Amino acid sequence: MMWQAVIVDDERLARMELRALLQSHPEVAVVGEASTLDGAIERIRLTGANLVFLDIQLKGEFGFDLLARLSKDVAVVFVTAFDAYAVQAFEVQALDYLLKPVAPARLASTLTNLARRGGLDIRTMPDPADEDAVASPPERLALTARLFLRLDERMGFLAVAQIRAVLADGDRAIVVTLDGRRWQVRKPLREWVLRLPEEQFLQIHRGALVNLNEVQRVDEWSHGSFHVHLRGESTPMVMSRRFASRVRARLG
Structure with a gap:
């Protein structure tokens, strides 16, 4: 599959360096560059690009804000000098997260992963039942x-x-926060089970995962x-x- 790429970075030199690295990968054609989010949207629209190399900290803008304006068939690879956003990048289901200066071998690994995923919706997480997902579970969050x-x-x-x-909500989930608010998120419960810290969160039902610090009592x-x-919850969970x-086996 040929990928049409747009490079989004407010530093011209950084765009040039990445374009030069991509010349070694004929499966990727750089069809545009942009220094702003509006410019990126325009270049993607005009070129039909299906891959974006996106810096996170642009002048006066935040790279993550671009994702809400992209269709799901556009793959996103973050390229940044800051490693503090790696968790967020995973949560918005970016294809990869490259640190500047980009190492050629690391870029090659990203493109290999891109080729493996092919025409799939790149911002849809793999099902944990998939062999690759089981073999390489995602890193747990702190x-x-x-x-x-x-x-x-x-x-x-x-x-x-x-x-x-x-709480499970079909192919989504409801996240209940400490202030009692309920948020619908576009991630199924199975992903939260794999990602939340297991020393703190416990699945008590096929449709519920709870924070152990928030458990007041358990009744037979x-x-x-x-x-x-x-x-903070008036109705108990089952x-x-x-x-x-499973809980007895884990907690004794």
Whole structure:
């Protein structure tokens, strides 16, 4: 598959360096450059580009803001001098995260991954049931991490430590925060199970993941299941018999 790429960076020299590196990869054609987000949108629209190399900190702009303006068939690779945004990049499902100065071998690895994914919706996470996903599970988030993702219908930051519970909602999820608010996010529960710190979060039901610090008490209920009472929640959550067995095995 031939990739039509636009390089978005407010430093001309950085654009030139990346363009030079990409010359060694005939599967990628650089069809445009931009120094602003509006310029990037225009170049993508005019060229039909399906790949963007995107700097995060532009003059007066934040690279993450571009993602809400892109269609899902446009792959995004972040290229930045700052490693602090790696977690956020993963959460918005960018293809990769390259640190400046970009190493040729690292760029080659990114493009190999891009070729492997081919024409798939590149901002759709692999199903954990997939062999590759099982073989290489994503790195877990730290409790101190902050995520940048779509909350309801807007992009925003979410601190992992502020999550009280995550509830299944079809192919999405509802994140309950410590202030009692409920946010719909475009990530299924299975992804949160794989990513949230397991010493802090516990799946108690096929449809519920809870923050252990927020558990006030657990009451026996019926047929080996339990009611889990969370701080700030008037209705208890059910811990099913099957998951109760897993909890005993894990926590003793």
